[in-house]
Amino acid sequence: MTRIILARHGETNWNREGRYQGQLDTELSPLGWQQAERLAEALAKLPITAVYSSPLSRAYETAKKAAEKHQLPVExxxxxxxxxxxxxxxxxAHEVKEQYGVELEIWQSAPHQITMPGGGECLKQVQDRAVAALEMIAKRHPGETVLVLSHDATIRAFFCYALGMDLANFWLFRQDNTCINVVEYLPDGRWRLSKLNDTCHLGSLIWDVDQKAL
Structure with a gap:
C-alpha cells in the first residue's frame, strides 16, 4: 500500500479576488506563503520519502516548503x-457571468457536461491525467508515504474516480487552500480515502474563498 498526502496549494491573490486562474501561473499571496509554512510544519514529522507537484508555481512553491523539511527535491x-x-x-467571476452566463450555469450545475470554452478542458480529461499521474506515483513508491501538491479541480475530479462517483458529483468535495487529504493505493489497484480537506493546521489562516472561481 502507498499512502499519498494530497494537498492543495496555498492561497493566491487571484483566489481571493475570485479570478479564474486555470493554467495561468499565478503566485502565492502573503497569506498563501503563511499557509504553505503551516502545511510544511504539520507534515514535518511524517515519514515522507518523495515530493511531487504540479508545474504551476503556486503548487510548486507550496511543495518546496514541505520538501525542505525533509531535505527532498520536488519532482x-x-x-x-x-x-x-x-x-x-x-x-x-463577474466577467465570466456577464460574458458566458449559459456556460457558467452548466459548469455550476452539471460540470461533467461542459468543455471549457475557447480551447479548455472537460473534467474527464482532467480526471484521466490526474488518475494516470497518481497511479504512476503510487506504483513508483510501494509501501511509502508521498506528498503530492495539486489543485482544486484536479483533486475533486480524482476523488470522483477514486470513490467510484460520477463527475456530476464534482462540487460535493470542498478543497480549501493547503488542505490535507490522504489517499491509500491498495494492492488490488483500488483507492481508499482516509482524510478529506483537513485544515486543522491552519488555525486562523483559513479564509472562506468563494468556490466559483478555481
Whole structure:
C-alpha cells in the first residue's frame, strides 16, 4: 500500500479576488506563503520519502516548503496541473457571468457536461491525467508515504474516480487552500480515502474563498 498526502496549494491573490486562474501561473499571496509554512510544519514529522507537484508555481512553491523539511527535491508531474479554463482564464467571476452566463450555469450545475470554452478542458480529461499521474506515483513508491501538491479541480475530479462517483458529483468535495487529504493505493489497484480537506493546521489562516472561481 502507498499512502499519498494530497494537498492543495496555498492561497493566491487571484483566489481571493475570485479570478479564474486555470493554467495561468499565478503566485502565492502573503497569506498563501503563511499557509504553505503551516502545511510544511504539520507534515514535518511524517515519514515522507518523495515530493511531487504540479508545474504551476503556486503548487510548486507550496511543495518546496514541505520538501525542505525533509531535505527532498520536488519532482514536477504535468498531469497534476489545474484544469485549463479556456477563455475564462484571467477573467473575474463577474466577467465570466456577464460574458458566458449559459456556460457558467452548466459548469455550476452539471460540470461533467461542459468543455471549457475557447480551447479548455472537460473534467474527464482532467480526471484521466490526474488518475494516470497518481497511479504512476503510487506504483513508483510501494509501501511509502508521498506528498503530492495539486489543485482544486484536479483533486475533486480524482476523488470522483477514486470513490467510484460520477463527475456530476464534482462540487460535493470542498478543497480549501493547503488542505490535507490522504489517499491509500491498495494492492488490488483500488483507492481508499482516509482524510478529506483537513485544515486543522491552519488555525486562523483559513479564509472562506468563494468556490466559483478555481
Amino acid at each position: 514536477i508531474v504535468e498531469g497534476l496541473t489545474e484544469i485549463h479554463h479556456g477563455c475564462w482564464q484571467g477573467l473575474y
